[in-house]
Amino acid sequence: MLAGEVLIFEERGRLLAYAVVRSKSFFGRDFVELLCVGTEERRRGIGGRLLDEAVATASSERIFTSTNESNTAMRGLLQRQRWHLSGKLEGMDEHDPELVFYRDASE
Ligand SMILES: CC(C)(COP(=O)(O)OP(=O)(O)OC[C@H]1O[C@@H](n2cnc3c(N)ncnc32)[C@H](O)[C@@H]1OP(=O)(O)O)[C@@H](O)C(=O)NCCC(=O)NCCS
Numbered sequence: 001m002l003a004g005e006v007l008i009f010e011e012r013g014r015l016l017a018y019a020v021v022r023s024k025s026f027f028g029r030d031f032v033e034l035l036c037v038g039t040e041e042r043r044r045g046i047g048g049r050l051l052d053e054a055v056a057t058a059s060s061e062r063i064f065t066s067t068n069e070s071n072t073a074m075r076g077l078l079q080r081q082r083w084h085l086s087g088k089l090e091g092m093d094e095h096d097p098e099l100v101f102y103r104d105a106s107e
Contacts, residue, residue, distance in 0.1 A: 007019040007057075009037075017036060017037040017046045017050055019034065019050040020034040020035075029060040029102075032051065035074070051078075055103050066089070069088075078101050082103070083102065
């Protein structure tokens, strides 16, 4: 993958989750483009651990991500992990704005 990094979560040789982090791709800051936990493995804290790892290993002090307003799971996770709302983007998915969040490594 060009200019990117994939964080993976493995357990007993099974890939349970991954995060795609694009280095310096969002106004010069790292951006978590995708975070996905296997359906059977959700609510075990794995998504939170991958997000923490993304923050800890980011190449920028501040790291961003985004999710649709309708994605209650991701919004709940970001709130739990103390990410801050940066803003709302209209015009991507009709009637479902994209919410942008950020977190600082030093927090
Ligand atoms: C969003 C996602 C990554 C969360 O991963 P996860 O491993 O289940 O998250 P965690 O177990 O770390 O959740 C930690 C906290 O987040 C919140 N949360 C997670 N899923 C939630 C849900 N479905 N509804 C409400 N809150 C939720 C809760 O506060 C949860 O803590 P709790 O379980 O003690 O209540 C997972 O649901 C997923 O892969 N979804 C499909 C892909 C996706 O939409 N990715 C995000 C956009 S790229």
